[in-house]
Amino acid sequence: MNTGRIDWVKAIITIIMALLGVVFLLPFLWMLSASFKPETDVFKYPIEWIPRTWRAGFNYESVWFGKANFALYYWNSIKVTLLTTLLSVVVSSMAAYGFTKIHFRGRNTLFAIVLATYMIPSEATLVPLFIMFRSAGLYDTHLGLILLGGFSVLGTFLLRQFFASLSDEYIESAQIDGGGHIRIFTSILLPLVRPAIATYAILRFIWTWNDFQTPLVFLNSKSLFTLQLGMNAFADRNGAFYSLIMAASVSAIVPLLIIFIVGQKQVIDGIAMGGVKG
């Protein structure tokens, strides 16, 4: 191993891989470039990667404050996503604690039931849930979406592994000091599993933010649309205004990309660890 010196083979492979990476990302670069252009320049060939005429201000303003009102969609998405993530983290971590650290009758049976429901795809329950939500007044409400996303069993599985890895001694010594399960859970164990919770929270945030299927079925009013629904409606209505559609796409993609790049360690570790998706 030649330390300190550049390994030329490795450097060349890195450059080749970087070029491949650029090709892989070309759709994003094209989208970004088109979103800055006047409509007439979008399909010019050869492609002007750096626009000769800039119309970025006009394009983005039309998307954000025109008829489409992306500002509202953003607010709706932020609200639904944050509350779903919060609910899911609370419910999942409580269940994970209960299933690993408290002994009660029927624990294994109940866990087996939860595990079995993981086999049922969310697509299989869309129709009955739609009917149930209509009768319960939850159809076309943000509360309905939050409830649907907040009880996903995936978080319980992910967090259970972490709670299981914590020694029972924490609990025993706390119990000697007279602490109940609620105290032990909130003030001793939760801080210890914080990294795992952060990982799950970021994943849940991303999945909820990008979810299209649930809002499509359970929302109807434009004023309640999440970003994904708003984006879809915008693309349907402005079929021929490609520069605007690209500005909308950039608006839909970039904020989450920033979250991803900031929290990439959590996301990548989370995906690698649970090997999970969806």
Added chain:
Amino acid sequence: MRMGYLFVGPMLLGVMIFTLIPMIFSFTLSFTKWSFVTGFDKIKFIGLDNFRALFQDDVFLKSLGNNFIMLLAVPIGMVIALLLAVVISNHVYAPGAFKVIYFMPQISSVVAVAVVWQVLFHPSYGPVNGFLSALGMDNPPKWLADPNFALPSVMLLMIWIDLGVSLIIYNAGLKNIPADLYEAATIDGASKWAQFRSITLPLLTPTTFFLLVTGIIGNFKSFALIKVLTDGGPAHSTSVVVYDMYQTAFVDLQTGYASSMVMILFLCLLAITALQWIGQKFWVNY
């Protein structure tokens, strides 16, 4: 004791209300002729008629067939991901940056990604065909507008979107292989290819198995991409079961019939999972 129920209670209640009861409801509805707009008193039980009709329903059969063709995208994507993972984990500087690059489509909104690709694939103005024409191709394919090319185009996109997940999981799997195995093999004079075939591949079989199971299940349930990208068209060439179910339930308002599609979807997923769990005995090394 009672504390246990308090802690797991909310999750259990959620699972009951949002998964178990709807699933039983769905199962019951699959034997009925009913549209939810008419009210509960109009439900009519018709036995297995829905299922009989499904197997004469050309659109449904086409959709189910498309689902199985699309599964091909899973192993193809996994091979590409494995190759990239091997290169990235050992042979490049700044491997973290590459993981971020290949994960970007996965993190992006499916709706936005589908809309961008719609434009890129545009038969006459799209940059993809612009590029192909510039290379001298006279009649470039019409991609999403051509019934013969639409499904492969969708599969191409699926591979592009999901590559990052397999890459990251393979990368984690590669890190778990002890380095001294490779050192010992090098001392014995084994070539890189021999090492890949007799160390890397066998030790990665649990990872490969996991990716195959989750990939196939995820692929089989695809909906959002199809809905935005092609709406199942042209001529149902990209329709899939979940898309057909969505149309039947929420556009045609045939609740009972749509529920029978759900049951077929569920059975297919169960069968795929069962097959893979049986199959793993023969090729997965734990």
